[in-house]
Amino acid sequence: MTNSMNGIVKEKPAAGASFRTDLPIPEVKKNDVLIEVKATAICGTDLHIMSWGDYAASRVPIPMVFGHEFAGNIVKVGEDVREYRVGDRVAGETHIPCNECIQCKTNNRHICENLKIIGVHVPGSFCNYISIPKDCVYKISDNITYKMGAMLEPMGVAVHGVSVAQVKGKDVLIYGCGPIGLMAVGAAKTWGAKKVLAADIVDRKLEAAKQMRADAAINSMSEDIRAIVLKETDGAGPDIVIDYTGSGGAVSSGLSLLKKGGTFVMVGLPNKPMTMDFSENVIYKEAAIIGVTGRRMYETWRECEEILSSGTFSLDPVVGGVYPLADFEKAFESLHNGCPGKMILIP
Ligand SMILES: [Zn+2]
Ligand SMILES: [Zn+2]
Incomplete structure (x- = not known):
């Protein structure tokens, strides 16, 4: 040295x-x-x-x-x-x-x-x-x-967000296809989600989401995300929405699309306070909102290793x-x- x-x-x-x-x-x-x-x-x-x-x-x-x-x-x-x-x-x-x-x-x-x-x-x-x-x-x-x-550290943030939502057999909508959102798409697929829908506003990122096996990749700027998500979920909306963007638009769109009784996981950090329709989108819906930060030490690391060794995640x-x-x-x-x-x- x-x-x-x-x-x-x-x-x-x-x-x-x-x-x-x-x-x-x-x-x-x-x-x-x-x-x-x-x-x-x-x-x-x-x-x-x-x-x-x-x-x-x-x-x-x-x-x-x-x-x-x-x-x-x-x-x-x-x-x-x-x-x-x-x-x-x-x-x-x-x-x-x-x-x-x-x-x-x-x-x-x-x-x-x-x-x-x-x-x-x-x-x-x-x-x-x-x-x-x-x-x-x-x-x-x-x-x-x-x-x-x-x-692995950012993968842990992705996996932690998916882990708290218990995605097996559920329809999942993920906002944000940066590296963490992409890894979340792959993690949700590996853990047996029924359908994983990915949303972003950049087509190149949506292409990567498809490579991570997203069932649908939606450009929320140029496409009608509401119509596509409702069609993909038989009109009910996703059981789980995970936001990796922190954008007010994504959070309010995600909460309004969320199925009644569904779970909304917030991982992306908003850079300012947000205004939401809590009556319609949380209370009448009986939605659960979970905040997630970083990785559990060290359960999330073990989950990452489990996903990496699954053979279905790259x-x-x-x-x-x-x-x-x-x-x-x-x-x-x-x-x-x-x-x-x-x-x-x-x-
Ligand atoms: Zn980081
Ligand atoms: Zn301490």
Whole structure:
């Protein structure tokens, strides 16, 4: 190991970030492990950090390496770490729990009262080496490549949203065919949903949804989503709607299409308060609304592995592009241009 490393640093509030070759390799505290990053993926959160809106300004201590979806090899373990060894192939869990609060003590560490996020509150993975608490390490099996490993964290968000809804035998409507929505389509199919309908406003993303085995892919901008969804569900509406967009239009359309007694899962983050017709679409309907954030530690990770080993689920259609870390600007640019799928950086 050399003494310095490469990394992408958010240095100042102005839009953009810098590729640096002179960063110190992080120190390893006694409960931490040092991971050589082999693949790291770009998340919507990273776009917010690049462009530096309110979300980033109120959380990210700059200058800092960002990025939080990654996989690699353990190259050093802290003196109190017994669970992992040098050479283990691992992926990173982004949630850093405090292990002290009531949520942590009742198996809800992903909604810890004092939750910190890798790559947001503390240095991230767009670099050669990252040091993380042992709580954030998940060992991956040999048949999971590093690129797949880097996609497990967002796949967990997808799978968590599908898991809470119990989709087997049900008609499911999914809003948003970004990487997470695409993985949710595949997860719902793998778990035996009767029909999976996918909606987005970008045709290229809808093509990817079909590759993930969506039974119908609907452009909610240019097509009559209401007519198509009602036709596909024999006039009753879907039993389950999962929103990965956070868009007010999608949430209100989804709630109004939802079958009576159905379940609505909210995963996408709205960027402002929303107005809804709760009387018609929730109360008279007896709809259940469930909010979902991140991944359960570590039930969701196991569910992801179960889906990946099912033989019916492939992450290939979810990969949008693979770039060397130094070319990160190209990867961000293709995201801005509406390129579907996950962009993966190789340090
Ligand atoms: Zn992410
Ligand atoms: Zn806690």
